[in-house]
Amino acid sequence: MPFFKTTKVIETQIDEFLDTVSQGGLVFKQGVKYYLEDITADFEERISTIGSLESKADDLSRNVEAQLYTQSLIPEHRGDVLRLLESNDNIIDISKHALNQFAIEQPAIPKEMNADFINLAEASAEATEAAVLATRAFMRNITAVNDHLHKVDYYEKEVDKLSFRMKKHIFSLDIDLALKIHLSSFVRLVELVSDTAQVVAQRLAISTIKRNI
Amino acid sequence: MEVLFFLSSGLFLGWSLGANDAANVFGTAVGTRMVRFRTAALICSIFLVLGATISGAGAAHTLGSLGSVNAIAGSFMVALSAAATVYWMTRLRLPVSTSQAVVGAIIGWNLYSHSITDSRALLKILGTWVLCPVLAGIVAIVLFLTIRMLLRRFQLHLLRMDFLTRAGLLVVGAFGSYSLGANNIANVMGVFVPVSPFHDINLFGIVTFSGIQQLFLLGALAIAVGVFTYSHKVMATVGTGLFKMSPVAALVVVLSQSIILFIFASEGLEGFLASHGLPTIPLVPVSSSQAVVGAVIGVSLIKSRGRGVRYRVLGEISIGWVTTPLIALVISFISLFFLNNVFDQEVSKKTEHKISQKVIIKLSEEGITDENLESFNDKIYENPITLDNDLKFETKLDPPARRKTIKMAEIVNYYIDPAQVKMHLDPEWFDQDQISAVAALSGKKFEYQWEFVEELAKLAITWQLKEETTANKLFNKDLKNKQKHLDRLFRVVE
Numbered sequence: 066m067p068f069f070k071t072t073k074v075i076e077t078q079i080d081e082f083l084d085t086v087s088q089g090g091l092v093f094k095q096g097v098k099y100y101l102e103d104i105t106a107d108f109e110e111r112i113s114t115i116g117s118l119e120s121k122a123d124d125l126s127r128n129v130e131a132q133l134y135t136q137s138l139i140p141e142h143r144g145d146v147l148r149l150l151e152s153n154d155n156i157i158d159i160s161k162h163a164l165n166q167f168a169i170e171q172p173a174i175p176k177e178m179n180a181d182f183i184n185l186a187e188a189s190a191e192a193t194e195a196a197v198l199a200t201r202a203f204m205r206n207i208t209a210v211n212d213h214l215h216k217v218d219y220y221e222k223e224v225d226k227l228s229f230r231m232k233k234h235i236f237s238l239d240i241d242l243a244l245k246i247h248l249s250s251f252v253r254l255v256e257l258v259s260d261t262a263q264v265v266a267q268r269l270a271i272s273t274i275k276r277n278i
Numbered sequence: 279m280e281v282l283f284f285l286s287s288g289l290f291l292g293w294s295l296g297a298n299d300a301a302n303v304f305g306t307a308v309g310t311r312m313v314r315f316r317t318a319a320l321i322c323s324i325f326l327v328l329g330a331t332i333s334g335a336g337a338a339h340t341l342g343s344l345g346s347v348n349a350i351a352g353s354f355m356v357a358l359s360a361a362a363t364v365y366w367m368t369r370l371r372l373p374v375s376t377s378q379a380v381v382g383a384i385i386g387w388n389l390y391s392h393s394i395t396d397s398r399a400l401l402k403i404l405g406t407w408v409l410c411p412v413l414a415g416i417v418a419i420v421l422f423l424t425i426r427m428l429l430r431r432f433q434l435h436l437l438r439m440d441f442l443t444r445a446g447l448l449v450v451g452a453f454g455s456y457s458l459g460a461n462n463i464a465n466v467m468g469v470f471v472p473v474s475p476f477h478d479i480n481l482f483g484i485v486t487f488s489g490i491q492q493l494f495l496l497g498a499l500a501i502a503v504g505v506f507t508y509s510h511k512v513m514a515t516v517g518t519g520l521f522k523m524s525p526v527a528a529l530v531v532v533l534s535q536s537i538i539l540f541i542f543a544s545e546g547l548e549g550f551l552a553s554h555g556l557p558t559i560p561l562v563p564v565s566s567s568q569a570v571v572g573a574v575i576g577v578s579l580i581k582s583r584g585r586g587v588r589y590r591v592l593g594e595i596s597i598g599w600v601t602t603p604l605i606a607l608v609i610s611f612i613s614l615f616f617l618n619n620v621f622d623q624e625v626s627k628k629t630e631h632k633i634s635q636k637v638i639i640k641l642s643e644e645g646i647t648d649e650n651l652e653s654f655n656d657k658i659y660e661n662p663i664t665l666d667n668d669l670k671f672e673t674k675l676d677p678p679a680r681r682k683t684i685k686m687a688e689i690v691n692y693y694i695d696p697a698q699v700k701m702h703l704d705p706e707w708f709d710q711d712q713i714s715a716v717a718a719l720s721g722k723k724f725e726y727q728w729e730f731v732e733e734l735a736k737l738a739i740t741w742q743l744k745e746e747t748t749a750n751k752l753f754n755k756d757l758k759n760k761q762k763h764l765d766r767l768f769r770v771v772e
Contacts, residue, residue: 072441076437138437
């Protein structure tokens with residue numbers, strides 16, 4: 066049954082794609098941590114890992130997109146699913162971009178802010194994980210989507226609060242303004258990961274309503 | 279050549295049927311983009327042709343509703359009127375019932391030829407407009423809720439659900455197309471069976487491709503052409519015009535329609551239940567077009583409490599149902615008038631009725647007596663309606679008794695032609711005793727049909743009608759069809 070085989074192949078590819086995004090979140094978290102702890106070799110390795118994860122995710126989403134179109138699969142939800150995959154792909158893109166910026170710009174983060182940065186990266190990674198789980202639930206267990214969506218919302222708000230506090234702290238420090246702006250841009254960069262997870266959640270909320278049989 | 283000309287209206291009717299009725303089977307699948315139109319048209323055509331040639335020919339002896347029209351030019355015009363009506367409705371993108379158009383056109387013929395219209399046929403049509411959508415709606419609601427519950431419990435992957443829904447739509451669509459072909463081919467081509475220009479072909483000594491099968495194949499191809507060339511518009515109305523459906527809802531709709539047709543219109547199921555001593559489900563008149571619309575509305579009630587339904591489209595469809603038989607009736611009546619008076623074609627054969635002494639005796643045996651029947655003795659009526667009116671005024675017979683009297687009084691003038699006995703009694707349909715009984719009467723003449731039937735029943739037990747029970751219903755129906763077949767074979771046409 067070639068048709069059924071195609072369906073299974075795409076199912077596997079979507080699962081693999083979501084695994085990749087999820088791994089991307091973990092690698093991002095570790096990458097930020099290694100940078101802050103100045104463990105260069107591990108940080109470099111995370112940069113290369115997230116690079117390959119990002120290109121793997123790109124390939125997988127492109128493949129899924131092509132097959133959904135050529136086989137005319139899930140006509141009613143094709144648009145939603147493709148937009149969801151695209152938003153998930155954006156999370157890993159931004160995570161990769163953030164780690165690369167750490168490597169390129171080498172921000173001089175004061176030691177007392179390390180814990181905040183790690184917390185910020187962890188909360189962003191949690192938001193990513195919850196967004197991935199919600200997307201997975203959308204594919205196979207629609208009733209569980211909301212259980213994960215509220216987590217995305219929760220972590221995104223946590224990140225917002227934390228970043229606000231961190232930015233306030235940065236601008237209260239007795240350092241050069243250029244440095245303040247530089248540090249603040251990195252808070253924003255890490256915050257962007259959870260914002261992108263939030264976009265996934267918003268899309269999912271609408272698609273879930275549409276996906277009532 | 280003349281036969282081929284007359285055949286053309288049957289082919290037009292087939293084309294119209296394909297253009298309209300394919301939407302009942304694949305409309306929702308195509309409308310929800312689960313099945314491409316070309317795929318749907320291809321599967322529909324293949325299974326239609328198979329159904330018409332394999333199963334349709336088996337039931338071909340029934341001739342369909344058009345069988346009551348007794349002259350080929352009349353059949354031509356009745357089929358043409360029905361086809362034109364269905365074509366018109368198809369242009370308006372409305373799903374209508376082809377068999378109701380046929381019945382409407384036949385009533386037009388009845389009116390023109392002064393034949394009696396069975397009021398039950400009219401009631402049957404009125405019944406389907408209400409009963410069929412309601413039943414289909416209820417089945418769709420039950421099915422929809424069940425499937426939704428199962429889907430919530432078993433949590434299928436979106437893609438797997440898509441695959442199963444698609445497979446379901448294709449399988450149910452293929453079955454639907456098969457039965458569409460099997461059930462409707464008799465309406466399209468049945469009437470042309472006696473004048474079929476085709477002869478049996480033996481393929482490599484293995485399979486015989488009978489003349490009827492060839493004729494039905496031609497009709498089925500006309501239906502298939504209708505599906506390919508023109509069914510897209512009605513599919514759009516059924517699929518998306520009435521209510522925007524999800525693929526699962528689309529499957530629920532076609533499943534409900536098939537269930538309705540299977541449970542409430544399947545004599546096979548009734549026979550099966552009866553033969554196993556199980557209680558039967560009463561057969562009610564159902565139409566696939568009306569079932570589909572009812573099911574769509576049923577699903578919409580559950581999905582959105584009827585809010586998403588385009589009531590303007592629903593109104594147009596309902597008006598289409600009411601007007602279809604009426605338009606077919608009017609077109610049929612007017613065109614029969616032209617065919618008869620302008621082109622000088624015989625559109626109906628005259629039937630004569632005579633209540634002779636032997637008819638009166640036979641009627642009294644059947645429990646129909648009236649002292650005034652004697653006054654009709656040997657008076658010949660050329661018009662059954664006049665006879666019915668006279669019976670109404672001069673006797674106290676109730677309508678069923680009058681119908682029976684008129685039927686018994688019809689003069690058929692059978693001549694049991696030995697050549698016809700040899701040629702036209704299919705041993706696969708008639709059993710050996712039945713054929714021998716007919717052969718034993720070779721060369722004889724009968725004035726009334728019941729006389730011939732009585733003689734046959736004396737000669738072979740298999741020519742005797744069984745007691746009217748559900749279990750015997752199929753047997754009796756088949757026997758009556760056989761009697762009709764003999765009627766066409768042996769009736770002497772002046």
